[in-house]
Amino acid sequence: MLTSLSIKNYALIDDLQANFNTGFTIITGETGAGKSILLGALSLILGKRADLSSLKDNTQKCIIEAVFDVSKYQLKSVYQQEDLDYEPQTIIRREILPSGKSRAFVNDTPVTVSSLQVLGERLIDIHSQHQTMQLTDDAFQFQVIDALAKIEEPLTEYKAKLKDYKSLKKELKKLLDFQAEANKEHEYNSFLLQELIDAKLVEGEFESLEEEYETLDNIEAIKEKIAASHQLLSDEQIGGLAILTEIKSNFNKIASFSQKYKELYDRIDSSLIELYDIFTEIEASEDALEADPNRLEFVNNRLQLLHNLKKKHLVSEISELIVIQNALDEKVGITENLDKNIGKLKTEISKVEKTLNTLAKTIHTKRNAVIPTLKSQLETLLADLGMPNAQFEITLGVATEFYANGKDDLNFLFSANKGGTFKPLNKAASGGELSRIMLAIKSVLSKYMQLPTIMFDEIDTGVSGEISNKMGMIMKQMSSSMQVFAITHLPQVAAKGDTHLKVYKEDVNQVTTTNLIVIEGEDRVVEIAQMLGGLELSSSAIAHAKQLLH
Structure with a gap:
């Protein structure tokens, strides 16, 4: 989990220090207050490309430092793969110099941006509108099914054999x-x-x-x-x-x-x-x-x-x-x-191919077995999220060639309306519906695999009322097994948070800066009330805010 974040000289931020708790953390603030700046800073920690425009004062360097508790993530093999020293409390630092060059460090060891990306993917999942399009990606859809199927062992063996198979085929061609x-x-x-x-x-x-x-x-x-x-x-x-x-x-x-x-x-x-x-x-x-x-x-x-x-x-x-x-x-x-060597190689390839087919069949069977469960859980969650007629049609066909993850051709189709035609997700669901589908999928995944810290960036855009309340409840439930952040404009979601952070801008000496504070007690009631009824607070808005919070 993300335990702390320090940002210096980045965009509108002079010097920001924040500590984070487990559970469900809400981030609110007016439009333009700088919530996207926080995401930008975190993205640099995850290996996003840096440029000189990120510096608030281009004569000073920008430093972004995040501390993660990785003790529960079983990431030692990832650290070894990237030749990094494993520390349960891992510190990732990114520096952007006035010259435009950037440097990255993990536990004070210099690393490449690619290593940062590999590690970052295992630490924080920042969900944005752009990432919603992952839903239409075969690799992501397989990841969802495989999490439920628990096929890590045969899939790992399959990938190793596939590597041998490709190597032998290459040798045969040569x-x-x-x-x-x-x-x-x-x-x-x-x-x-x-x-x-x-x-x-x-x-x-x-x-x-x-x-x-x-x-x-x-x-x-x-x-x-x-x-x-x-x-x-x-x-x-x-x-x-x-x-x-x-x-x-x-x-x-x-x-x-x-x-x-x-x-x-x-x-x-x-x-x-x-x-x-x-x-x-x-x-x-x-x-x-x-x-x-x-x-x-x-x-x-x-x-x-x-x-x-x-x-x-x-x-x-x-x-x-x-x-x-x-x-x-x-x-x-x-x-x-x-001729003798070629014949020998063909025999060896045939043996590996036979093993691959056996493993692929095992993978296929396990995947097929969990599709009804996945379909049922997703449709139940979407019904709660205001899509009572949502249906999935998930089928696996057997391919003639070996893919990186088996021999399955996946059809992940969706229909939002009763009697509607099943189509690929990007053709059958609107942007708001895709966001709710992604939330449902992430919720299901959180039950079957150890997800990293997840940050939802306005996943509730386009919904309101009881639906937003349900979305808040789902994120709240997810936070029982992982650290969840939600950037939101909806009071129903904001009220579900265990911790409430507010991003705000202020002018100091005619210079605008972005800050972040924890709000509690009456301050939080006022914030929720303003999200409900605007800056002019009414007694009904205050009462409604208290009702949501309690």
Whole structure:
């Protein structure tokens, strides 16, 4: 419920503070006093778009803050969904800055306007003439029936399964589209894949083949240089090994004379060991070298094949060709297994469809079962509201497709007069009749579901006398299970309130401002009397006002 409201620098309001009680709260005031300003401020709390024209003083920011007791609303999941901290006493604040920007906060946490709208819908239902047109909306009509049918569990399961169903259907369409496209490319992709498979690609092979080709192609020059090097090292007279061995022998004889000669000897010894190693390697290379025209031709052909493949696929490395091969393998494999995958997916869709149909049938049965009760309660209430011949014809047909809330086609028809033709609500009922129908529906709903705080904005427009008295009684009854506000011009309704608030304008320093006060006792008698007979109070109006209040 709404426990308090603070409005600063909004429209004609400088600074207004109001606390609210449970039960039935009446708001009255002369036309133009500013009742619509209160609704406008509350609408901002609920996420309505803000603009600079809302500021009374456009050099100061506008602040609207409302406190709600949400402990009975079971809204924790909504808070979690919107990533908000849950507090049983929730504070919602909206600020409009002189720059025109607006900010919103829930329990001092910044939120988006969309989050404000999601939460606001669960806190206050502001009923206006515009909202009366909800009656003609399928979603609202289903909401009414579903509240009586108590189908939250199967409906939640249905929606979850429908989400799965749509996801699977989307996946199937994607596979079928892919299959149609893949079939065109399958033969070519298979050819490309086989070509790469036959090439038996090995990462790094190209570089090693290039090295081998250079060796084989220059075999004679290599042999010549290696042989010459071998000769220079192995010659007994002037060979490098013989010379270095003799130098080593010389320094071995003088190494004991000085540390310097000992170090030189060690270095010569190390060099000789390394030179012997080099000699052995050269000797082995010389023995291994052999002209092989066949191998040269093979390497050349292999290099040409790999070069052509790289050029064909616009890559520079064998590793990139391997990536392409893997991708082609996957694509060809998917194409070849598509029929199997599509069949499997169709079977899964069929199972989910069967479950959906079972749930939809359960939902349909439960909805059908409560239609007579809804029809009876609405017609009884409307008879009390001066529409004794009002009748509803509510039928459910089974659709061929899955809707967001089942497979039902709803016909919600109405006739206001005896023997009249049943028509959709917007064609069969006047504005005043629609208001009374909405009140009747809200009254029925309040018995079956935990409605938020509701505010009726002149729902009694166009009625008077005993009918307005009945409307007041219905709102009074609703307030036993929820917080109800009514903005009204009718004394019969105003007298039913547990709390009476009056909106009024006053001029202070030649500036008009709107204020709100609680009126009680004699002040309330006077207010009701003025609503009955105007500003000129008569004794009969006073007496009538007291009679209404008591």
